[in-house]
Structure formats: C-alpha cells, structure tokens
Amino acid sequence: MLPNFLLKALKWPISLSVKSKLVPQDPIKELQLDPAKPIVYAFKTASASDLLAVRRLCFQLGLPDPTEPLRLNGEILPRSLFLDRPVALLTRSRKSGNFRTDLAKLLDALNTDEHQEIQLLPISLFWGRQPGHENPSLLGSMLSDYDSPSWLRKALIIARYGRDNFVRFARPVSLRTLLADRPNASLDELGHKLARVARVHFSRQRLVMTGPRLPDRETMLAALLKTEPMKRAIEDEAKGRKEAYGQAEKRAAQYLDEIAAKFSPGFVRILDRLLTWIWNRIYNGIQVTNAEVVRQLAHDGHEIVYVPCHRSHMDYLLLSYVIYQQGMVPPHIAAGVNLNFFPAGPMFRRGGAFFIRRSFKGNKLYSTVFREYLYSLFEKGYAVEYFTEGGRSRTGRLLPPKTGMLAMTVQSMLRKAERPITLVPVYIGYEHVMEVGSYLKELRGNSKEKESGWQAFKSSIQALRQDFGQGFVNFGQPIPLTQYLGEQVPDWRQASESPDAKPSWLTPLVNKLGDEVLTRINDAAALNGTTLTALALLSAEHRALTREVLEAQLDLLLALAKAAPYSAQMTVPELDGKALLAQTLKGDKFLVSQDGLGELVSLDEHRAIAMTYYRNNILHLYVLPALVAKLLLGQSFSSQQLKDKVRALYPLLKAELFMGLDEAQLDAYLDQILAGLAAQELISGDEAGWQAMDARRPGHRKLWLLAGVISESLQRYAIVLTLLRSPEPLGRAELESRAQAVAERLSALYGINAPEFFDKKLIATLIATLREADLVELGEQSELLPNQAAAELDELVLGMLDAEVADTIRNLLCKEGCAQ
Known part of the structure; x- marks a missing residue:
C-alpha cells in the first residue's frame, strides 16, 4: 500500500487536475461484478495518482475504496496489488511491486475459510492514450507512460494529459476458482502464474486502448515500395508501359501517398x-x-x-x-x-x-x-x-x-x-x-x-x-x-x-x-420510435391513424419483438407505445392534427416517401410476423400448413432482406410468432388450426395493420411471377424492364410511396433468387422459363393480395393472354 501521507497530499491536486472516463460505463452490470463480495484491485504500477483517480470512480460506483485495506474475518489484508514500482528517477531501474507477496496473503486467507470469495479486479489507466512512436522524440519519450514512469515523468504526463484519463475495468478474476483449479500448487506458484498472466493482460490492454506504436509515415511508405509483391508489380508496370523502372516506382509512390492515412x-x-x-x-x-x-x-x-x-x-x-x-x-x-x-x-x-x-x-x-x-x-x-x-x-x-x-x-x-x-x-x-x-x-x-x-x-x-x-x-x-x-x-x-x-x-x-x-x-438491428411509427403508418390505408390506435399498434410491435425476437442481437426500446410515440412526435417528422374525436397522426405524400427509408431499416424484423398475419386473415391453417407456405416464400424474402434463419430456426421463430400473436389475442387456435380473431374484435385491426407490412413485397413478387407466365417467354433484361413498368403503374394506381417498389435492383435480385431456387430455367435463347412450382407460388402470392390489386396485376399483365 502507498504511504498515507502521499495519498493525502495529492488528494486535492488530483481531484482538481484529473478528469477520468470509465470504460465500460457500467462495469458492475457489463462485467458481472458482485459488490456484495470482497473486491481487491490489481494495477500495473504503484502510483498515487492512479490510485486516487480510481478511488473517485469507485465512490461513484459504490465500490470499496482502493486506498483502504480489506478487512476479512478479523484480518487486515491488502486492497490494491501492484505488479511494478515506478522507475527510479536517476537509475531508471524498475523493481517489482507487492503483487505476489500480497496475493499470497489473500489466497492464504481463502484457505482458512473455504466459504469465502475474493474478486480480483484488474484496472488499467491511460493518460492521453499515447501509443508512442517507433522512433520517438525526446519530448515524446518524456510524455510516454510506457514502462512504469518515474514520479517526474508522471507529473509531466498528468500536467499534459490529466483531462484525458481513461480508466479500464476488466472482467474480475475469482481467487476461489484459481485455488480450485490448481489444488496442489503452492501459494508462491499461484502468485507467480497470476503475475505472469496479469503482465500479459496489462500489455494487451494498452495495445487495445492505444494501438501499436506509430511509424514514421514516409519511412513506412518507402519500406512498402521495397516489398517483393510491390517490386514485381512495378516491374510489370514498367514493362507494360515500356518505361523505366523509376517512373513506374514514382507512380506507385504517388498511389501510396494518395491512399495512406496519417493517423x-x-x-x-x-x-x-x-x-x-x-x-x-x-x-x-x-x-x-x-x-x-x-x-x-x-x-x-x-x-x-x-x-x-x-x-x-x-x-x-x-x-x-x-x-x-x-x-x-x-x-x-x-x-x-x-x-x-x-x-x-x-x-x-x-x-x-x-x-x-x-x-x-x-x-x-x-x-x-x-x-x-x-x-x-x-x-x-x-x-x-x-x-x-x-x-x-x-x-x-x-x-x-x-x-x-x-x-x-x-x-x-x-x-x-x-x-x-x-x-x-x-x-x-x-x-x-x-x-x-x-x-x-x-x-x-x-x-x-x-x-x-x-x-x-x-x-x-x-x-x-x-x-x-x-x-x-x-x-x-x-x-x-x-x-x-x-x-x-x-x-x-x-x-x-x-x-x-x-x-x-x-x-x-x-x-x-x-x-x-x-x-x-x-441481426443487430435497433428498433426505435421513428422506425416503428413509420412501419405502422405506412401499413395503414391513407397513411393515417388515430393516436390511440397508433399507440396500440406500437405496443403490439414492441410486444412481438420481445415475445418472438428475430435475433439475440437486436435491441428493443424499454418504453411502451404511448411513451415512445410521445417521444417520437417531438422530432416533427409526422403530422399531428385534431378533429372533433381526438388526435390523428398521419403522413403526407412527401413525408411518406421519406419514412419508407426508416421503415426499411427494420422491415426484416417484421416481415415474417406480417406474412403469418396475412395468411391468417385469408383463412385458417394448421401450424404445418402455415410453415409450408412461409417456407415457399422465405427464399425470396431472405435474398431481398438479408435474413439468415436456417430451417430449424425458421420453424422455431414461426412457433414464437404464433404464440406471440395468440398472447395478444389477435389469433386463436392450436397446432391443428389457427385463425384470425373475428373482424368485430379490436385485435382484428391490429392484425390487419401488421399484415400490411408485407404487402409491397408480395405485390412485387406477384408482378414478376405473373410476367414469367406470359405465353411469350421473356429474357432477363426485358423481364426487368416490363416488371419495372408494371410496378410504376401499380404505384400510381394505389398510392404506393416507396421508391424502391419499382427499383430495378430489387427486381433483378428477385429474378436471380428464382433461378437459384430452381423455379426458373434458362431456355435455348436465354429466355426465362418458369416451372410448375413457380406457377403455384404465383397463385399463393396472388391469393394473399387484396382482390382488387390481384385483378389489376392480372389485367395489366394479361392483355395479350397469360398462361393460366
């Protein structure tokens, strides 16, 4: 432990001149630290400034004071361990700290009480986060805190970087587990091993925090020009252009200078x-x-x-x-x-x-x-x-x-x-x-x-x-x-x-x-108020909902994300629909109007187009719940029938939206969706048969709005699949152009305000996916020939569309008579 007089003398200067930033911000939660169990701190170097900087953070977190000893079962034990002492000012020699001897005391205390536990918490401090240079200047060397700096160098470092102090808490080590893993090892052997591990740990922490030492940019670029692959490429360039090697090398140097960073x-x-x-x-x-x-x-x-x-x-x-x-x-x-x-x-x-x-x-x-x-x-x-x-x-x-x-x-x-x-x-x-x-x-x-x-x-x-x-x-x-x-x-x-x-x-x-x-x-998508509100409103007819209905729809979307999470990495807001909408409307992206019955939240044409951008950020998270809702609004199905129909369409959705569920994950996810919809009282039934709630029930409108999420995708699929069934086979380029033209017409007829609805890239992706799924083959003249499975998929998709939209697609595409 450092002398008390030194800690007291430096307490106020450090508190005034040092500003520390903690990583991670919530170490108790993120590192699974248990404040109820004894905690001992491990430092690289014995330093009063380091100890006092950490002391202030520990007070904020409710953790023990690192400057006070640990009192355990009547014993007074060290609270802070140090691998090294600072380098001596004149001799520049470095001595080991108290790590091994004090660790032996702690382990011995655990041996006398088999029910006790001690958490060893490694802490690294970085002043200014200077990586240093491969060839440092005198000033750079003085301000670098590598190799346990002397008190004078540390004073200079704090004067220069005191407001840029980063403190890194690492995952705690259980000393009880250490004893259990090496039951026959002596305390000295355990101390030696842990000290060696700690030294590697602190070295790696420094590399993570600061990065490697910085090279001189010009020297590094010159060295790159001398590598074997570079010399061969320069020689080939010189031969190809019939010029001197030096000219080609100069061009390579210009390329390097254009490319390289100057961190x-x-x-x-x-x-x-x-x-x-x-x-x-x-x-x-x-x-x-x-x-x-x-x-x-x-x-x-x-x-x-x-x-x-x-x-x-x-x-x-x-x-x-x-x-x-x-x-x-x-x-x-x-x-x-x-x-x-x-x-x-x-x-x-x-x-x-x-x-x-x-x-x-x-x-x-x-x-x-x-x-x-x-x-x-x-x-x-x-x-x-x-x-x-x-x-x-x-x-x-x-x-x-x-x-x-x-x-x-x-x-x-x-x-x-x-x-x-x-x-x-x-x-x-x-x-x-x-x-x-x-x-x-x-x-x-x-x-x-x-x-x-x-x-x-x-x-x-x-x-x-x-x-x-x-x-x-x-x-x-x-x-x-x-x-x-x-x-x-x-x-x-x-x-x-x-x-x-x-x-x-x-x-x-x-x-x-x-x-x-x-x-x-x-998989790691983040739900937020803007994306969820955009998703709900763009699924509504005329892009308008009462505030109460919109809040209820947001509650449904949040509940589904928690009951049937698409992935373990996605994040969901903790607020409910009402609070989330109130927060979102402050952003002035949605129109709020008042009539005699209450508030309406809506999107005009310009805002609706903009909101498709935000909806598309999270479309993949709700497209399968929407597909299940769409299917059940039409008729009842058993769990197996539902899964079969979803599997038929999933390859198209997967390619379009970069979804990664395999067959087993897809089945499990669909079971969660059904359970989640049933818990919200939107559907009823069991594996033998699922059906939507009666249209007179409040939940029916929620299900209808959810189903609207997938409408545009289904319409685009129907256009391409129906075009493929034309009596005159189409080549890929012609199919893309005609599908785009039909999508633009459909967009104008039904007010679809999504620019990507008739995006040629999405249409091209869809056609490529149909080929990969063996639903379409290439003919002798490179024409696209659908098989029976493609025709059945087309009928499935058309059957899920509103009757008027399905008829419009058939009429627009079959003026010359489609194959039925």
Missing part, C-alpha cells in the same frame, strides 16, 4: 472533444450495445475489421467516436476518394482514413499498392473499417455487398495464415438521417451532388440546428475468419503456401461471406 492521436483527442459537443447538441443520446464482446476480441489479440452498414456520412465519425469512447483505438477507415477534398481530406487522414478509388479495374499497379497497404495495416496490428455495401443506402435497405475489400482481407490472412482476423458487423441506426432529402432526389432521377468543402460546411451548420433524436450503434456477432474458412473450405491453409495465387474458391467464398456480413448486421 494522429493528438488530432483524435481534439476530435473526441469536438464530437462530444456535436453529439450532445444534435442527438438525445447514443445507445451502444455489445461493445464488451469487441473489447474482449481485441484483448485476445484479434485483428478487428469493422464492417458497418452505410446510412450516412455521419457513420465514419460516429463509429470511430463510439469505438474510442469504448476504450479501443479508432480504426483506419477505407473512405471513398471523393471525400479527399480540402479541408475534410487532411482531417480525415489524421483521424485514420485511407482513401480508395471507386474502381481500379484494369490498374494492376494500383490494385497491388492498395492491397500491400492494407496488408501492412493488419501486419502492424491496426484495426480497419470498411463498408461492405460500397456506398450509402438510398432506400434504407442494405445494398448487395461489394466484395473487393473482403477478398483483400482474406488474401491478407492467407499471407500469414495463423493471424486471427475477425470481422465485426455493426448496425448503425438513426432516428434522423440528414441526407434522406438528397437520397429521395437521387431516387427521382436527380444526379448525385458532388462533395465539396462548402457543401460539407453548409451541411454541418444546418445539422447543428436540428434534433437528430437518438443514434444507435449495435455490434453484431463477430465472424472469426479462421473459423469461417475452416467451415467453408477445409483445406484453405494450403493456399497460404502460395500467397500470390488466387485460389479458385476465393470468389464464391467472399460472395457468401459478404451476404453473411450483411445478415449479421441486420
């Missing part, structure tokens, strides 16, 4: 303060879920690759900010070269962005340069972030994956097969996306606005005047690449013996991996 921890600290101010101004909070899983992966030595969905330019900033706040070093981010404009480009580079051209097909030198740079990031231990969709979604749905970066990631792993690279899918959601207005203009045919400094400045000023509601960052289920490749390609390690070769299985594997990433992003 600055100091700039990140400034950006952290700025973004904290901005987020507090425009958001009502940012909810983060499952970050501890990612922290543990990073601590275990995994190279983390963040693969988020892409909704907004805010994504870059928000995800890096959240990762930094969660006690991890921000990733290097692959950004489109269109964002490399002044002043944003240099700022992004310092925040970790590296720039990539939209397409470099045919430019082998650029491809090699980019691949080598990406590999160097993995090799040095930097986390990386890129958007698998390529660009921002204009419709709120996930876009089909672009697999180039995934392929490079897999190839990087093949070059060093034992390297544990793990993909972390991330769902990013907003109650307000600032670009939605421009997205809608683009969907109407307007050209995309070119990014510029003035545009970015103007958008930023406008954003500060708005209320963006809440933001959501949910980390999904990770994908360890070694494990994934082992499942998909058992002999994949053979390819690592020749890393320059492109194995034949790479393309199909990354295509499947891309779908898996997007599926896991959707």
Whole structure:
C-alpha cells in the first residue's frame, strides 16, 4: 500500500487536475461484478495518482475504496496489488511491486475459510492514450507512460494529459476458482502464474486502448515500395508501359501517398472533444450495445475489421467516436476518394482514413499498392473499417455487398495464415438521417451532388440546428475468419503456401461471406420510435391513424419483438407505445392534427416517401410476423400448413432482406410468432388450426395493420411471377424492364410511396433468387422459363393480395393472354 501521507497530499491536486472516463460505463452490470463480495484491485504500477483517480470512480460506483485495506474475518489484508514500482528517477531501474507477496496473503486467507470469495479486479489507466512512436522524440519519450514512469515523468504526463484519463475495468478474476483449479500448487506458484498472466493482460490492454506504436509515415511508405509483391508489380508496370523502372516506382509512390492515412492521436483527442459537443447538441443520446464482446476480441489479440452498414456520412465519425469512447483505438477507415477534398481530406487522414478509388479495374499497379497497404495495416496490428455495401443506402435497405475489400482481407490472412482476423458487423441506426432529402432526389432521377468543402460546411451548420433524436450503434456477432474458412473450405491453409495465387474458391467464398456480413448486421438491428411509427403508418390505408390506435399498434410491435425476437442481437426500446410515440412526435417528422374525436397522426405524400427509408431499416424484423398475419386473415391453417407456405416464400424474402434463419430456426421463430400473436389475442387456435380473431374484435385491426407490412413485397413478387407466365417467354433484361413498368403503374394506381417498389435492383435480385431456387430455367435463347412450382407460388402470392390489386396485376399483365 502507498504511504498515507502521499495519498493525502495529492488528494486535492488530483481531484482538481484529473478528469477520468470509465470504460465500460457500467462495469458492475457489463462485467458481472458482485459488490456484495470482497473486491481487491490489481494495477500495473504503484502510483498515487492512479490510485486516487480510481478511488473517485469507485465512490461513484459504490465500490470499496482502493486506498483502504480489506478487512476479512478479523484480518487486515491488502486492497490494491501492484505488479511494478515506478522507475527510479536517476537509475531508471524498475523493481517489482507487492503483487505476489500480497496475493499470497489473500489466497492464504481463502484457505482458512473455504466459504469465502475474493474478486480480483484488474484496472488499467491511460493518460492521453499515447501509443508512442517507433522512433520517438525526446519530448515524446518524456510524455510516454510506457514502462512504469518515474514520479517526474508522471507529473509531466498528468500536467499534459490529466483531462484525458481513461480508466479500464476488466472482467474480475475469482481467487476461489484459481485455488480450485490448481489444488496442489503452492501459494508462491499461484502468485507467480497470476503475475505472469496479469503482465500479459496489462500489455494487451494498452495495445487495445492505444494501438501499436506509430511509424514514421514516409519511412513506412518507402519500406512498402521495397516489398517483393510491390517490386514485381512495378516491374510489370514498367514493362507494360515500356518505361523505366523509376517512373513506374514514382507512380506507385504517388498511389501510396494518395491512399495512406496519417493517423494522429493528438488530432483524435481534439476530435473526441469536438464530437462530444456535436453529439450532445444534435442527438438525445447514443445507445451502444455489445461493445464488451469487441473489447474482449481485441484483448485476445484479434485483428478487428469493422464492417458497418452505410446510412450516412455521419457513420465514419460516429463509429470511430463510439469505438474510442469504448476504450479501443479508432480504426483506419477505407473512405471513398471523393471525400479527399480540402479541408475534410487532411482531417480525415489524421483521424485514420485511407482513401480508395471507386474502381481500379484494369490498374494492376494500383490494385497491388492498395492491397500491400492494407496488408501492412493488419501486419502492424491496426484495426480497419470498411463498408461492405460500397456506398450509402438510398432506400434504407442494405445494398448487395461489394466484395473487393473482403477478398483483400482474406488474401491478407492467407499471407500469414495463423493471424486471427475477425470481422465485426455493426448496425448503425438513426432516428434522423440528414441526407434522406438528397437520397429521395437521387431516387427521382436527380444526379448525385458532388462533395465539396462548402457543401460539407453548409451541411454541418444546418445539422447543428436540428434534433437528430437518438443514434444507435449495435455490434453484431463477430465472424472469426479462421473459423469461417475452416467451415467453408477445409483445406484453405494450403493456399497460404502460395500467397500470390488466387485460389479458385476465393470468389464464391467472399460472395457468401459478404451476404453473411450483411445478415449479421441486420441481426443487430435497433428498433426505435421513428422506425416503428413509420412501419405502422405506412401499413395503414391513407397513411393515417388515430393516436390511440397508433399507440396500440406500437405496443403490439414492441410486444412481438420481445415475445418472438428475430435475433439475440437486436435491441428493443424499454418504453411502451404511448411513451415512445410521445417521444417520437417531438422530432416533427409526422403530422399531428385534431378533429372533433381526438388526435390523428398521419403522413403526407412527401413525408411518406421519406419514412419508407426508416421503415426499411427494420422491415426484416417484421416481415415474417406480417406474412403469418396475412395468411391468417385469408383463412385458417394448421401450424404445418402455415410453415409450408412461409417456407415457399422465405427464399425470396431472405435474398431481398438479408435474413439468415436456417430451417430449424425458421420453424422455431414461426412457433414464437404464433404464440406471440395468440398472447395478444389477435389469433386463436392450436397446432391443428389457427385463425384470425373475428373482424368485430379490436385485435382484428391490429392484425390487419401488421399484415400490411408485407404487402409491397408480395405485390412485387406477384408482378414478376405473373410476367414469367406470359405465353411469350421473356429474357432477363426485358423481364426487368416490363416488371419495372408494371410496378410504376401499380404505384400510381394505389398510392404506393416507396421508391424502391419499382427499383430495378430489387427486381433483378428477385429474378436471380428464382433461378437459384430452381423455379426458373434458362431456355435455348436465354429466355426465362418458369416451372410448375413457380406457377403455384404465383397463385399463393396472388391469393394473399387484396382482390382488387390481384385483378389489376392480372389485367395489366394479361392483355395479350397469360398462361393460366
């Protein structure tokens, strides 16, 4: 224990000069810490400033004072253990702390009382989160707290970084379990082992929090030009262009300079303060879920690759900010070269962005340069972030994956097969996306606005005047690449013996991996008031509901999400429908009017189009409950009949919405949906037969509104399936064009305000899925020929549509006589 006089002397200076941020914010809950059981703290270095900074946090959490001894069964035992003492000022020698001797006392106390438990809580402190440099300057060396700094260096560090102190609590270690696992070991052996584990732990925590030491950028880029793959690519470029090697090398250097980041921890600290101010101004909070899983992966030595969905330019900033706040070093981010404009480009580079051209097909030198740079990031231990969709979604749905970066990631792993690279899918959601207005203009045919400094400045000023509601960052289920490749390609390690070769299985594997990433992003979706209200209103006729009916529908949607959760990673608001709607209406996205009977909540045509974006964020979570509701509104079915009909349509929904339920999961999920609907008194029956409640019952309208969620998808399916049955077979391009034309007509006739309803990409995906499901074959002239199963599926879909809509589709498509 440190001397009491020193702690008392430093108490007030530390309280005035130090501002600490705790990671995680709720360690008792997230780390499963039990305050009722004795707690002992473990530190890397004996430091009065560290101890006092932690003491203040412990008081806030209701945890024991780390400066006071532990009193257990009449014994006075150490409360805080230290691996090392500070480096001596003059000799720079370092001595071991009290860790092993004091741990032996604690273990001995447990031996005398077999019912007692002690939790050992490791705590790491980081002042300024400086990673240090590979070749540090004298000042940088003085301000680095590596290797247990002397009291003088620590004083300088606190003076410089006292307001940037991060405190990381780790998962506690049960000393009782340690004794039980090694019953024959001596106390000294146990102490030696735990000290060794603790030293590795603190070293890894530092790497997670600060990242690896920073190289000199110019030196690193020059070294990359000397790698064997780069030299071969430069030689090939010189031969292909018939120029000197030096000219090709200069071009490669220019590519590298265009691509490479210029990461600055100091700039990140400034950006952290700025973004904290901005987020507090425009958001009502940012909810983060499952970050501890990612922290543990990073601590275990995994190279983390963040693969988020892409909704907004805010994504870059928000995800890096959240990762930094969660006690991890921000990733290097692959950004489109269109964002490399002044002043944003240099700022992004310092925040970790590296720039990539939209397409470099045919430019082998650029491809090699980019691949080598990406590999160097993995090799040095930097986390990386890129958007698998390529660009921002204009419709709120996930876009089909672009697999180039995934392929490079897999190839990087093949070059060093034992390297544990793990993909972390991330769902990013907003109650307000600032670009939605421009997205809608683009969907109407307007050209995309070119990014510029003035545009970015103007958008930023406008954003500060708005209320963006809440933001959501949910980390999904990770994908360890070694494990994934082992499942998909058992002999994949053979390819690592020749890393320059492109194995034949790479393309199909990354295509499947891309779908898996997007599926896991959707699994981690966050429900919120805007998305749920949009879902309910867009399912209503004329897009209007009374406030009471809307509140009841929100209650139903929330209850279904809890009774029949689509995935374990999704998050659901804790509020009820009434409170959630009251909160949502403050955002001014919905029209609220009053008549003689009460309040109405509605959407005009312009707002309805915008709200489809938010509805589409969570459409996949409710499409199967909606399908069950749609089927039961038509007639009664047994559980097995329902499941058979859902299975017939599920491949189409799965491909369109990136859903990942396998057959067993689908059956279990459908059972939960039926139970959930029955609990809400919307349906009745049992496995032998389910039916909707009588139309006169209040629950009937809720079921009807729920069924409306899937109407647009079913109509699009009916258009394509009915067109396929035309007497004159259609080729793929012609089918896409005609289906789009019919969808546009249907949209105009029935007021469908969803731009993606007649989106050619969705129609193309549907046609591809029909082929993959063996419902359609290619004829001799490349025409599409449906089989009997496709005709039966068409009749199933048409049977679920409103009679007027089904007749309209038949009439529009069968003017020349469809095959019946």
